[in-house]
Amino acid sequence: MNWFEVDRAGLAKVLERRGKGFLLFELVGNAWDEAATEVDITLERIAGTRNVRLCVRDNNPDGFADLRHAWVLWASSKKSADAGKRGRFNMGEKLVLALAESAEIASTRGTVLFDRDGRHQSRKRLAQGSCITVVVRMTEDERAECDRAARTLLAPAGVATRYNGEELPHRAPEGRCELVLATELADDEGRLRRTQRKTSVAVHQPLEGETPMIYELGVPIVESGLPWHVDVGQKVPLAFDRDNVPPAFLAKLRAGVLEVMHGQLDAEKANGAWVRDAFEHHGGELSQTTVAAVLSARFGDRRVSYDPSDPEANSRAVAAGYTVVHGSQMSAAEWSAARGAGAIEPAGRVTPSPRPYVDGGRPLKLVAEEDWTEEMQAVVGLAKRLASRLLGTGISVRIAMEPTWPFGATYGPGHLVFNAGRLGREWFGGPLADILDLLLHEFGHHHASDHLSDGYHKALTRLGGALASLALAEPALFRLDLTERQREGALHG
Ligand SMILES: Nc1ncnc2c1ncn2[C@@H]1O[C@H](COP(=O)(O)OP(=O)(O)OP(=O)(O)O)[C@@H](O)[C@H]1O
Numbered sequence: 245m246n247w248f249e250v251d252r253a254g255l256a257k258v259l260e261r262r263g264k265g266f267l268l269f270e271l272v273g274n275a276w277d278e279a280a281t282e283v284d285i286t287l288e289r290i291a292g293t294r295n296v297r298l299c300v301r302d303n304n305p306d307g308f309a310d311l312r313h314a315w316v317l318w319a320s321s322k323k324s325a326d327a328g329k330r331g332r333f334n335m336g337e338k339l340v341l342a343l344a345e346s347a348e349i350a351s352t353r354g355t356v357l358f359d360r361d362g363r364h365q366s367r368k369r370l371a372q373g374s375c376i377t378v379v380v381r382m383t384e385d386e387r388a389e390c391d392r393a394a395r396t397l398l399a400p401a402g403v404a405t406r407y408n409g410e411e412l413p414h415r416a417p418e419g420r421c422e423l424v425l426a427t428e429l430a431d432d433e434g435r436l437r438r439t440q441r442k443t444s445v446a447v448h449q450p451l452e453g454e455t456p457m458i459y460e461l462g463v464p465i466v467e468s469g470l471p472w473h474v475d476v477g478q479k480v481p482l483a484f485d486r487d488n489v490p491p492a493f494l495a496k497l498r499a500g501v502l503e504v505m506h507g508q509l510d511a512e513k514a515n516g517a518w519v520r521d522a523f524e525h526h527g528g529e530l531s532q533t534t535v536a537a538v539l540s541a542r543f544g545d546r547r548v549s550y551d552p553s554d555p556e557a558n559s560r561a562v563a564a565g566y567t568v569v570h571g572s573q574m575s576a577a578e579w580s581a582a583r584g585a586g587a588i589e590p591a592g593r594v595t596p597s598p599r600p601y602v603d604g605g606r607p608l609k610l611v612a613e614e615d616w617t618e619e620m621q622a623v624v625g626l627a628k629r630l631a632s633r634l635l636g637t638g639i640s641v642r643i644a645m646e647p648t649w650p651f652g653a654t655y656g657p658g659h660l661v662f663n664a665g666r667l668g669r670e671w672f673g674g675p676l677a678d679i680l681d682l683l684l685h686e687f688g689h690h691h692a693s694d695h696l697s698d699g700y701h702k703a704l705t706r707l708g709g710a711l712a713s714l715a716l717a718e719p720a721l722f723r724l725d726l727t728e729r730q731r732e733g734a735l736h737g
């Protein structure tokens with residue numbers, strides 16, 4: 245005795261929300277799952293009634309392998325182990341029947357009729373193929389919806405598919421790629437399992453008025469949120485309703501499509517939420533070309549990132565016609581991919597503010613020597629003394645007044661510049677520890693420029709050691725409060 249019975253009218257009500265286009269999709273999907281080369285869909289109003297007759301006929305030589313599957317829900321579907329077929333639940337065609345006033349399924353192994361009195365089988369057999377006919381209540385709007393739905397189908401190559409006698413035109417894809425995507429396949433015992441599998445994906449331009457959809461082997465499933473239709477060449481992971489895909493599946497598909505279609509991005513496409521989704525989950529896998537194409541479409545080819553370490557560089561970038569991209573204009577994942585792909589550089593690197601040792605930089609605003617305070621003179625003297633002892637070389641020392649320049653001091657070979665604009669005048673008055681801190685930092689650059697390099701690190705520890713020894717042996721060298729003559733006295737007296 246069966247556990248379940250089906251309230252067909254109740255099921256029909258639940259199905260209302262799927263609209264009527266799904267009737268075509270289920271029946272055509274079934275026909276395309278078979279070895280058919282011709283599929284004919286006809287939909288016509290039955291004159292003087294509120295009903296239409298929908299018929300889907302195919303020429304698959306074998307017809308229904310087991311006619312019982314026409315009415316048995318969830319019987320193990322032989323198609324569920326085949327990634328290249330759409331069917332898996334053994335349910336779709338029964339959902340179509342649920343909406344029917346009456347129906348006939350004629351095939352090579354017999355015919356079954358459904359009407360007000362129930363289900364009847366007859367011996368009528370077709371020489372080839374199957375013909376599924378359902379009489380369904382439909383408003384004119386719903387019939388028009390079916391017309392539109394039929395035209396959105398992407399018929400597989402080699403299967404002439406006609407709607408009311410007119411062959412659905414072959415729609416050539418704009419792009420194609422291979423992707424490893426989640427699919428679901430039955431295992432040896434018929435249980436559906438999620439698994440990853442390589443498949444081909446075709447990207448199509450939607451026709452006027454079409455909403456871009458994800459397709460499963462030519463049958464539309466769910467809005468893609470992309471600027472294009474995307475036809476996946478294998479089973480798509482789906483719930484019973486066949487109207488939703490998992491977010492991770494969507495993100496991967498979006499990243500894949502972005503990769504193939506990056507050449508066709510404009511600002512509107514590149515700013516879509518789908519691009520953000522692709523970066524969020526697969527930013528690290530996108531090619532450098534794709535990442536650069538997205539940034540070019542959004543911000544133009546001349547772009548730099550806002551550089552907080554060099555404020556002047558940002559204004560210089562704007563003046564030079566660059567778009568300065570601020571942090572909030574891209575998500576963290578987008579920034580990470582953009583930097584990783586070298587698709588954007590900070591303004592400080594592209595249009596740096598003037599630096600004293602760079603050729604062509606504008607001259608520094610200097611504090612003239614006659615305007616130096618006594619404290620400035622003392623620090624300059626200290627710097628020169630320590631340079632000659634620690635670096636073994638004389639150096640020139642200048643004092644700049646560059647408040648927008650992000651450094652307290654700079655050191656190029658033999659040249660030290662203090663930036664009073666950054667350090668402040670008071671800094672020159674001590675404490676000594678702060679002054680030595682800066683001098684060690686700058687003298688370290690005598691050996692290496694990169695702060696994070698091993699060479700720089702070694703130079704600092706070496707200088708630190710030498711500095712301490714010098715301080716013990718000749719403390720007077722460090723006195724800021726003595727004139728040179730007094731110091732001579734302290735050294736030799
Ligand atoms: N046109 C057809 N030609 C041959 N067999 C068919 C045809 N239409 C349906 N069938 C058979 O009837 C079965 C039931 O179809 P149904 O659409 O209910 O389930 P399914 O396609 O297996 O899975 P799903 O519920 O995912 O669509 C199919 O598995 C298939 O064996």
Ligand SMILES: [Mg+2]
Pocket residue numbers: 270273274330331332335336337
């Ligand atoms: Mg089916």
